[in-house]
Amino acid sequence: MTDSPQIRSLYEECDVRRRTILQLLQKRGSIAVSDLTKRFGVSRMTIHRDLDVLVQQGLAQKRHGWVELAATPAPATAGSARCMMCQSEIPERTQFTLQLENGERLQACCPHCGLMMLSHRTGVQSALARDFLYGRIVNALEAFYVVESRIATCCAPSVLCFHDAASAADFQRGFGGSVLNYHETIAFLKQRHNPVLAAH
Numbered sequence: 001m002t003d004s005p006q007i008r009s010l011y012e013e014c015d016v017r018r019r020t021i022l023q024l025l026q027k028r029g030s031i032a033v034s035d036l037t038k039r040f041g042v043s044r045m046t047i048h049r050d051l052d053v054l055v056q057q058g059l060a061q062k063r064h065g066w067v068e069l070a071a072t073p074a075p076a077t078a079g080s081a082r083c084m085m086c087q088s089e090i091p092e093r094t095q096f097t098l099q100l101e102n103g104e105r106l107q108a109c110c111p112h113c114g115l116m117m118l119s120h121r122t123g124v125q126s127a128l129a130r131d132f133l134y135g136r137i138v139n140a141l142e143a144f145y146v147v148e149s150r151i152a153t154c155c156a157p158s159v160l161c162f163h164d165a166a167s168a169a170d171f172q173r174g175f176g177g178s179v180l181n182y183h184e185t186i187a188f189l190k191q192r193h194n195p196v197l198a199a200h
């Protein structure tokens with residue numbers, strides 16, 4: 001070791017920052033670079049250097065001023081990227097991912113299957129969906145959904161995910177359907193899948 005203590009502590013600082021960024025991504029799916037510079041009080045360049053390391057490690061990807069959790073499936077599941085619920089192929093646009101506490105990663109074709117999968121699972125660390133308008137990965141539990149719009153997806157009734165209630169409402173004005181939050185969407189899907197059970 002020839003590094004001076006100052007340089008070593010600088011390395012450690014970067015390391016802690018990168019780990020914190022990764023934890024944030026695992027919880028929230030995506031973050032604006034400007035949020036990160038504010039949170040850590042460092043320059044954009046510093047944040048971009050941290051992000052580049054995470055990108056090189058295959059853990060994250062950058063996208064127009066945002067960074068998001070890498071969407072590529074873990075090596076163990078690569079090649080079998082089919083929906084856990086209905087076995088159909090997974091379109092990138094509507095992809096839904098559950099990260100389990102045991103390290104397993106489960107994928108679904110769209111929020112319809114994703115939310116059904118989520119409602120049957122325990123030990124879920126995070127649930128990530130893709131915003132249908134902007135393509136960003138978002139926390140599925142805090143997202144809003146438009147159900148039964150005129151846009152047909154792989155599964156019926158169609159369920160599309162939006163980062164916030166306002167963009168879901170904008171979409172709903174153009175394409176019909178209803179805007180629901182996460183809990184309401186799960187209740188709606190359960191009702192559709194089993195009207196008799198859901199009534200009790």
Ligand SMILES: [Zn+2]
Pocket residue numbers: 083084085086087088108109110113155
């Ligand atoms: Zn599916």
Ligand SMILES: [Zn+2]
Pocket residue numbers: 109110111112113153154155
């Ligand atoms: Zn689907």
